[in-house]
Amino acid sequence: xxxxxxxxxxxxxxxxxxxxxxxxxxxxxxxxxxxxxxxxxxxxxxxxxxxxxxxxxxxxxxxxxxxxxxxxxxxxxxxxxxxxxxxxxxxxxxxxxxxxxxxxxxxxxxxxxxxxxxxxxxxxxxxxxxxxxxxxxxxxxxxxxxxxxxxxxxxxxxxxxxxxxxxxxxxxxxxxxxxxxxxxxxxxxxxxxxxxxxxxxxxxxxxxxxxxxxxxxxxxxxxxxxxxxxxxxxxxxxxxxxxxxxxxxxxxxxxxxxxxxxxxxxxxxxxxxxxxxxxxxxxxxxxxxxxxxxxxxxxxxxxxxxxxxxxxxxxxxxxxxxxxxxxxxxxxxxxxxxxxxxxxxxxxxxxxxxxxxxxxxxxxxxxxxxxxxxxxxxxxxxxxxxxxxxxxxxxxxxxxxxxxxxxxxxxxxxxxxxxxxxxxxxxxxxxxxxxxxxxxxxxxxxxxxxxxxxxxxxxxxxxxxxxxxxxxxxxxxxxxxxxxxxxxxxxxxxxxxxxxxxxxxxxxxxxxxxxxxxxxxxxxxxxxxx
Amino acid sequence: xxxxxxxxxxxxxxxxxxxxxxxxxxxxxxxxxxxxxxxxxxxxxxxxxxxxxxxxxxxxxxxxxxxxxxxxxxxxxxxxxxxxxxxxxxxxxxxxxxxxxxxxxx
Numbered sequence: 181x182x183x184x185x186x187x188x189x190x191x192x193x194x195x196x197x198x199x200x201x202x203x204x205x206x207x208x209x210x211x212x213x214x215x216x217x218x219x220x221x222x223x224x225x226x227x228x229x230x231x232x233x234x235x236x237x238x239x240x241x242x243x244x245x246x247x248x249x250x251x252x253x254x255x256x257x258x259x260x261x262x263x264x265x266x267x268x269x270x271x272x273x274x275x276x277x278x279x280x281x282x283x284x285x286x287x288x289x290x291x292x293x294x295x296x297x298x299x300x301x302x303x304x305x306x307x308x309x310x311x312x313x314x315x316x317x318x319x320x321x322x323x324x325x326x327x328x329x330x331x332x333x334x335x336x337x338x339x340x341x342x343x344x345x346x347x348x349x350x351x352x353x354x355x356x357x358x359x360x361x362x363x364x365x366x367x368x369x370x371x372x373x374x375x376x377x378x379x380x381x382x383x384x385x386x387x388x389x390x391x392x393x394x395x396x397x398x399x400x401x402x403x404x405x406x407x408x409x410x411x412x413x414x415x416x417x418x419x420x421x422x423x424x425x426x427x428x429x430x431x432x433x434x435x436x437x438x439x440x441x442x443x444x445x446x447x448x449x450x451x452x453x454x455x456x457x458x459x460x461x462x463x464x465x466x467x468x469x470x471x472x473x474x475x476x477x478x479x480x481x482x483x484x485x486x487x488x489x490x491x492x493x494x495x496x497x498x499x500x501x502x503x504x505x506x507x508x509x510x511x512x513x514x515x516x517x518x519x520x521x522x523x524x525x526x527x528x529x530x531x532x533x534x535x536x537x538x539x540x541x542x543x544x545x546x547x548x549x550x551x552x553x554x555x556x557x558x559x560x561x562x563x564x565x566x567x568x569x570x571x572x573x574x575x576x577x578x579x580x581x582x583x584x585x586x587x588x589x590x591x592x593x594x595x596x597x598x599x600x601x602x603x604x605x606x607x608x609x610x611x612x613x614x615x616x617x618x619x620x621x622x623x624x625x626x627x628x629x630x631x632x633x634x635x636x637x638x639x640x641x642x643x644x645x646x647x648x649x650x651x652x653x654x655x656x657x658x659x660x661x662x663x664x665x666x667x668x669x670x671x672x673x674x675x676x677x678x679x680x681x682x683x684x685x686x687x688x689x690x691x692x693x694x695x696x697x698x699x700x701x702x703x704x705x706x707x708x709x710x
Numbered sequence: 711x712x713x714x715x716x717x718x719x720x721x722x723x724x725x726x727x728x729x730x731x732x733x734x735x736x737x738x739x740x741x742x743x744x745x746x747x748x749x750x751x752x753x754x755x756x757x758x759x760x761x762x763x764x765x766x767x768x769x770x771x772x773x774x775x776x777x778x779x780x781x782x783x784x785x786x787x788x789x790x791x792x793x794x795x796x797x798x799x800x801x802x803x804x805x806x807x808x809x810x811x812x813x814x815x816x
Contacts, residue, residue, distance in 0.1 A: 368757065
């Protein structure tokens with residue numbers, strides 16, 4: 181255990197932080213070429229991803245960091261309270277966060293070359309990624325909330341970084357106000373938990389949840405903390421900001437917010453609420469009697485209700501949208517509901533399903549928003565009807581987008597189907613009222629097919645009205661003065677979209693290499709390994 | 711472990727949180743919003759200090775005083791970012807009124 185609590189093994193985090201500082205220094209030194217800072221960022225993120233994959237056993241490169249088995253998944257001794265620990269589920273999430281950041285960093289290479297502030301953009305992207313990596317290691321509530329804020333502070337600025345776009349700045353302002361409100365609530369909830377239990381260590385909180393202390397304070401603390409984290413995770417009724425922010429932010433930043441940073445809220449919910457959900461030892465008392473009181477059923481019911489409400493409201497509102505980005509934003513909200521199902525159930529298969537849902541969502545949602553960015557670069561407007569005829573104009577882009585939407589709807593042979601299958605079968609296995617969660621999820625999946633199918637119909641079966649910009653060269657949209665490669669889309673975007681689309685199908689056809697490690701990581705997590 | 715001896719203190723921090731939340735929800739001037747956020751944040755910080763002072767046993771891990779100092783630093787960082795956004799908005803629009811920012815029909 182001498183390893184935990186030292187800087188030594190924080191290899192991916194140090195790589196990402198060093199790259200962020202280097203990029204900011206280059207800005208000061210005047211080396212502001214997008215290709216240069218982009219290449220540094222991509223190299224750093226890829227290096228960090230290699231280290232994480234090696235630790236998870238995907239690569240035979242244990243020498244990269246060589247976390248000894250005594251550190252990975254080690255439960256801290258009683259009486260010790262480390263700020264961070266290395267658990268395999270955290271490493272899985274680190275891998276997903278780095279994948280999302282890599283997709284966005286690659287696609288951002290194609291942003292207009294005359295746009296200023298490329299080093300700021302990439303530096304903030306790296307800092308946000310650093311916060312996400314720290315969230316995945318957290319074993320202390322305050323460390324967790326501060327890591328979330330590292331990401332949040334970086335993304336507030338990232339949304340409005342151009343400083344020229346009134347819509348983006350307005351989105352940054354709304355994002356900031358809601359984010360500050362959410363962090364205040366989270367810290368207030370944490371302070372009540374500290375008062376109830378005398379510690380902010382997540383292991384200690386997990387061990388004592390409900391057993392001692394002041395149950396009223398604990399219930400209030402968990403409730404307020406849930407509200408704070410629900411803002412970050414865009415759970416209904418704390419979701420309204422997300423649509424405006426995803427809509428107003430630059431497309432690549434929307435991809436990062438929806439596909440990447442939102443997931444830190446999901447992992448934070450895993451860390452914080454698994455304790456009360458799993459705590460079933462005591463019980464019988466009431467929150468006011470001072471006797472041991474089992475918080476579990478209350479927390480589970482709250483999470484389950486939030487999950488169903490989030491799925492349903494997100495899907496119904498997505499049906500009503502006329503703009504592509506707002507539709508994707510509401511669909512992103514409804515997907516957060518699926519992830520919440522896994523936490524409400526709290527069994528190891530359910531957490532595996534929720535984690536796979538997060539993995540699927542990283543690919544599908546960042547991919548979909550990057551397709552929006554690519555479409556905007558070739559002059560496609562923001563409304564869904566503007567996408568008419570894309571299937572004939574840009575068949576590859578249209579096919580990639582179709583794969584992402586089908587995966588979001590949960591059609592077989594895509595990763596979205598696998599994740600929903602694992603999740604809903606875990607809900608059915610858990611019996612009791614969880615079966616109804618599976619039913620609600622299935623009904624919602626069916627509902628979501630309507631609006632995804634409508635988009636596919638517009639893209640493939642409705643001819644575009646009027647003449648079109650034919651190929652690269654007659655670019656009308658937000659592209660720079662020089663036409664971008666890959667048919668006006670830009671090579672960076674083409675690569676990122678291609679990778680996401682290929683992974684969606686590859687994991688959908690052959691999920692075992694991903695599913696196996698996620699299942700064993702989830703089992704460790706439920707057993708107390710964090 | 712029966713009645714809390716610090717009810718009055720908790721009432722104060724709850725009131726601070728209430729004032730802060732009310733300000734966040736009703737103020738339309740961005741700078742006043744920032745002040746409201748600070749007030750609400752201080753409620754959480756005060757809580758950590760009370761609980762550390764009244765705790766029957768020492769805290770496991772971070773103590774309340776440590777957390778309070780870290781959070782004071784965090785609150786300052788948060789306001790710095792908020793002021794940066796205010797400045798950018800003011801340059802672009804000449805106004806820092808939140809209610810006038812309605813391009814995103816939310």
